[in-house]
Every structure is written in structure tokens, then in C-alpha cells.
Amino acid sequence: GAGVSQSPSNKVTEKGKDVELRCDPISGHTALYWYRQSLGQGLEFLIYFQGNSAPDKSGLPSDRFSAERTGGSVSTLTIQRTQQEDSAVYLCASRMGTGGDIQYFGAGTRLSVL
Amino acid sequence: AQSVTQPDIHITVSEGASLELRCNYSYGATPYLFWYVQSPGQGLQLLLKYFSGDTLVQGIKGFEAEFKRSQSSFNLRKPSVHWSDAAEYFCAVASSGSARQLTFGSGTQLTVLP
Numbered sequence: 001g002a003g004v005s006q007s008p009s010n011k012v013t014e015k016g017k018d019v020e021l022r023c024d025p026i027s028g029h030t031a032l033y034w035y036r037q038s039l040g041q042g043l044e045f046l047i048y049f050q051g052n053s054a055p056d057k058s059g060l061p062s063d064r065f066s067a068e069r070t071g072g073s074v075s076t077l078t079i080q081r082t083q084q085e086d087s088a089v090y091l092c093a094s095r096m097g098t099g100g101d102i103q104y105f106g107a108g109t110r111l112s113v114l
Numbered sequence: 115a116q117s118v119t120q121p122d123i124h125i126t127v128s129e130g131a132s133l134e135l136r137c138n139y140s141y142g143a144t145p146y147l148f149w150y151v152q153s154p155g156q157g158l159q160l161l162l163k164y165f166s167g168d169t170l171v172q173g174i175k176g177f178e179a180e181f182k183r184s185q186s187s188f189n190l191r192k193p194s195v196h197w198s199d200a201a202e203y204f205c206a207v208a209s210s211g212s213a214r215q216l217t218f219g220s221g222t223q224l225t226v227l228p
Contacts, residue, residue: 105157
């Protein structure tokens with residue numbers, strides 16, 4: 001696609017439910033990132049995928065958060081047993097990979113946990 | 115660990131006035147620096163980047179930034195602000211190594227008065 005696509009754009013869920021957020025990176029981009037943007041913490045790195053390598057999960061805040069990337073393209077961020085503090089905008093970015101240094105961002109998914 | 119400081123949470127300028135947004139970084143090596151802009155409900159759009167070379171970099175929408183190693187600064191400037199520039203601006207530094215995840219400042223909200 002022309003840009004990074006994220007779905008849904010908005011998600012409202014009840015505390016304790018699981019949610020899945022989807023990211024379609026720019027075609028041909030091998031690097032993919034998830035970030036979280038919240039009022040209290042600003043923009044934080046969550047996880048990074050590069051090709052078929054093991055992901056860098058160093059930014060995940062708890063074991064309730066996980067992500068996968070299928071076929072080196074689409075990625076899904078899963079939050080289990082959501083808490084109110086998970087309410088935030090979740091941004092996905094992709095980068096060309098080797099030789100590419102610019103991350104292109106999607107519009108984000110706004111998650112509200114009631 | 116790397117960090118980015120944007121000391122101004124909110125700046126108000128009149129349309130046509132000049133603008134300078136401050137950014138200070140902490141990083142051990144030569145940094146990869148970025149300025150992104152975010153309009154309400156939108157993702158992050160890259161304004162400009164500095165990797166090496168000329169310390170004055172030009173970006174889109176008439177923005178420029180100057181890298182000053184001695185001051186650990188990368189301030190964003192625009193000579194004449196337009197009403198459409200009202201948005202939130204983020205300075206970021208990329209990590210070393212292949213991951214290149216971004217560490218963001220807390221952002222500066224720009225209001226433009228008519």
C-alpha cells in the first residue's frame with residue numbers, strides 16, 4: 001500500500017478483555033515497530049521486528065503484551081486482560097531496513113479501556 | 115541511555131511570526147536526529163532528519179533545523195508560521211545498531227494565532 005495502515009482506528013473495550021491491533025506496513029519494508037502514545041508516558045517504543053529475526057521485545061511493559069509478524073509483513077499487537085492504564089494510541093511504523101533510516105508511521109489505533 | 119528533552123510544552127505564535135522549537139538530546143555517539151509533526155488524529159509525519167554532514171538541514175513545509183554538537187541541540191525553525199502549522203511537534207533520536215528505535219521528546223504543542 002501507499003502508507004502504513006492500522007486497524008481499527010478506534011477500539012473501546014472493557015477491562016479484562018483481550019484486544020488485537022493490526023498493522024500493515026509499507027510494501028517492501030522489512031523493519032516494523034510498535035510504539036505507544038499515552039498522556040502520562042508520551043511516546044514509547046514497544047517492539048521491533050526485522051525480517052525473520054527474533055523480535056526486540058525490550059519495550060513491552062508487561063507479559064500481557066505480545067506481538068507477532070506473519071510472513072514478514074502484517075503485524076498484530078495483542079493485549080491480554082486489558083487494564084485502564086493500557087488506554088493509549090498505539091502507533092505502528094515501518095522502515096525499509098538495510099540502508100533505510102526513516103520510519104513511516106500509521107495513523108494509530110486509539111484504545112480506550114473502560 | 116539516550117534521551118530527548120523538549121523544554122517547551124506549549125508555544126503560541128502569531129501567524130507570520132518566526133518560530134523556534136527547542137530540542138536537547140543525550141547520546142553517546144553521533145546521533146541520528148529527527149523532527150516529526152502530528153496533527154490531531156493523525157500519525158507522525160517526518161519534517162526533517164540529520165544523520166551527518168551539513169549541520170543545517172532543510173525539511174518539508176519550509177522548516178529547517180540546526181544540529182549543534184557543542185550544545186547537544188537540534189532546534190527546529192521556521193521563518194514565517196502559517197495557521198496550518200498548528201500541531202504537536204516531536205524531536206527524536208534513533209538508537210545505534212540495527213534496530214534504530216526512536217526515543218522521543220515529550221512534544222511541543224504549537225498554537226498559531228490569526
